[in-house]
Amino acid sequence: MRTLLLSLLFLLAVIKYSYGQTKVVTTSPTKTVFAYGGDLNKDFLKYVIGLTQKSNPKICFLPTAGADNPYVINYWYELCLNFPVKPSVQKMFVNSSPGQKSFAEHLLDMDAIVVGGGNTLNMMGIWRAQGIDTVLQKAYEKGIVLAGGSAGSLCWFTSGLSDSRPEKLSIVECLGFIKASHCPHFSSEKSRKPLYLESIRKKEIPAGYACDDLAGMLFQNGKLVKAVTLDKTNNVYFISEKDGKIDEQKLVTELIK
Template identity: 55%
Template sequence: MKKISFALIFISLCYTAMAQVNTHTPATRTIFAYGGQFTKPFMRYVIALTKKQNPRICFLPTATGDNAATIVSWYEVCQDLPMQACVQKTFIASYTEPKTFEENLLSMDAIIVSGGNTLNMLAIWKAQGIDTVLRKAYNKGIIMAGGSAGSLCWFDGGTTDSRPKNLAIIHGLAFIAASHCPHYQSEPMRKPLYFDNILRGRLSPGYAIDDLAGVVFENEQFVRTVAIDDKSHAYYVSVVDGKIDEKMLPVAEIIK
């Protein structure tokens, strides 16, 4: 009888463990793309998205060439916020870095990508394997965020000023299956070029975002628009009956 009882207990424990595994909720994949540069309100919103107290948030300034002034500005913006601010440079040497890119980035609660040269940033990420690490971080539920180059990188593609003379089409990491246009209202050449590229099929339909607005995606689906003021918006731009269709996405929250 004791042997039978032990066997029943063992089987029961196994079923309980399997049930716990089967009911495990997958991490929510979240991207917060804003149209311009990082600001204190945007960082407060990222902190809220992590749903953690004093989250670890890493700034990835690759697109600026790890510009010192940009890094200083990042620390100044974050210095009085309830977060642990850090920076992951890519212009480094082995003997100054005790952790790999993967070890450091996967230990974060959120990753903020700077503005700058999108094309150079993506090339460096690919050479260093950071593009693969960011995919792992995204799938793990680490918040992905950024503006300008830092928002463009998450989408299928968009236009960039990374090359001389004219804005050029660029292909991003494609976490979101849509195109993107940052600086939508602040840079006059952006909007007509975005319309033309979508109309001609060079870019897929997508999301255009003003500098002081942001869009949240969860599990690759649009969730909400937020803005720092009531004059800033985000839009979904597509083609309907052979013409450009621009739909303003209602702002769910004004963030401060």
């Protein structure tokens, strides 16, 4: 009898303890990429700010594709004057000196990172040499908003076409956060669209998303959740191959301007 009573008391204690515990539910950060077809402008910057869900977000500009062009950097700061943000720039063409933050310390402290346009192939080479590809992967996993246009949109995808070499467009392998190919400037550059379609038809690159200069795509956790545009003439497309033929689908866009 005594053993049974002790067992019941122990069971009641366990039940009481269990009910008294607060269950902790952990959720992974939302991995966000906002890619737009053209280069940086105030409307897309405003959209990026909104994605951070912060009242005064820290946003860093990566001008690597433009070789850290000082005029582009000045333009970035001019754009940011119109918004409640804490802007910064991470240059890649730097000299070592004591007291500097590392690339990782700077970038992983941001609420958003915006990548500028220029030479995609050179940018990817520099990033890989400097370990920026690894830092951006950590930023993506951390939930820092990643954004950009032109080279700054192409970089997040598996691959795409870039005007990074003389003579003709070439295929460039990118970060692969979005498992699809990509083509910026889809309607504005005449040579880009037919070559992108042909590359997909020949299965040289995977199916993917094409974007006009004033349109953009919001991806969360690797999936397209919204296509947006600044006017009614710029669009987003999904391009795939079926039975050796191209299937070009114009996606529904939301006007954000």
